[in-house]
Amino acid sequence: MRVYWPTTLPALARAAQEGRLAPGPASVHAVTPALRDYYADADPRDLEEELEYVAMTDAAEQSLRLLAAPDASGAAPRRVVLALDVPDSAVDVGERGAWTAPERSRVQVRTALVLDDVVSVHVDDADAEADVRAALAALPAADAGDEDAVFTVEACEGHELLWYDASELPLLLAVGP
Numbered sequence: 001m002r003v004y005w006p007t008t009l010p011a012l013a014r015a016a017q018e019g020r021l022a023p024g025p026a027s028v029h030a031v032t033p034a035l036r037d038y039y040a041d042a043d044p045r046d047l048e049e050e051l052e053y054v055a056m057t058d059a060a061e062q063s064l065r066l067l068a069a070p071d072a073s074g075a076a077p078r079r080v081v082l083a084l085d086v087p088d089s090a091v092d093v094g095e096r097g098a099w100t101a102p103e104r105s106r107v108q109v110r111t112a113l114v115l116d117d118v119v120s121v122h123v124d125d126a127d128a129e130a131d132v133r134a135a136l137a138a139l140p141a142a143d144a145g146d147e148d149a150v151f152t153v154e155a156c157e158g159h160e161l162l163w164y165d166a167s168e169l170p171l172l173l174a175v176g177p
Contacts, residue, residue: 001030001085001086001087001088001091002030002031002052002083002084002085002119003028003029003030003055003083003084003085003086003091003107003109004028004029004030004055004056004058004059004081004082004083004084004105005021005022005026005028005029005059005081005082005084005113006028006029006059006060006061006062006063006065006066006079006080006081007021007063007066007080007081007082008063008066008067008072008075008076008078008080009075009076009078009080009123009173010072010074010075010076011066011072011075012080012082012121012169012173013173015115016115016169016170016173019114019115020112020113020114020115021082021084021112021113021114021115021118022112022113023112024090024109024110024111024112024113025092025108025109025110026108026109026112026113027062027106027107027108028059028084028106028107028108028109028113029055029056029058029059029062029105029106029107030055030091030093030105030107031048031051031052031055031105032055032093032094032104032105032106032107033093034103034104034105035051035054035055035104035105036051038104039051039054054104054105055105056081056083056122056161057157058104058105058106059081059105060079060081060122060156060157060161061156063079063080063081064079064132064135064136064139064153064156065139067079067132067136068136068139076129077124077128077129077132077133077136078123078124078125078128078129078132079123079124079128079132079156079161080121080122080123080124081121081122081123081161082113082118082120082121082122083118083119083120083121083122084113084117084118084119085117085119086109086111086113086117087111090109090110090111091107091108091109091110092107092108092109092110093107094106094107094108115166115169118166118169119166120163120164120165120166121163121164121165121166121168121169121172122161122162122163122164123161123162123164123172124156124159124161124162125159125162127159128156128159131155131156131158131159132156132159134152134155135152135153135155135156137152138150138152138153139153
């Protein structure tokens with residue numbers, strides 16, 4: 001099963017040194033029954049790709065929240081998502097029916113997430129940094145229901161994450177933001 005793990009550049013660098021991204025159980029995002037239900041009216045020709053994109057976008061929102069954590073101060077304001085292939089049997093999908101982002105795609109992987117399972121790395125480019133900083137500042141107000149703040153947070157979604165093959169991870173980390 002393809003899953004999307006949200007992280008930050010400093011956390012990814014630490015994990016890459018250890019060779020293990022996260023111990024199990026790990027909270028990630030994937031195409032779930034709830035996500036399929038939510039997009040039931042989508043064009044079936046593009047459905048799988050669209051669902052995977054939504055799951056990755058939900059993971060990017062979680063990456064933004066990781067950047068807002070106190071221990072992430074000083075991290076480059078860039079969302080980071082890793083796509084991994086893990087055995088279906090290691091994934092707990094949970095209940096059907098959570099239709100809100102990012103809960104609609106959240107799953108648990110019971111096993112550790114390891115570098116060998118990484119398929120691709122997705123990272124904001126420098127052009128997104130200003131919007132990510134604004135979103136980080138607006139998160140508390142957005143969570144409290146302020147519609148302007150919600151709009152500011154959602155502006156990050158206007159930036160497509162850059163795609164890197166898993167083999168490019170060492171280069172990405174060496175170059176830095």
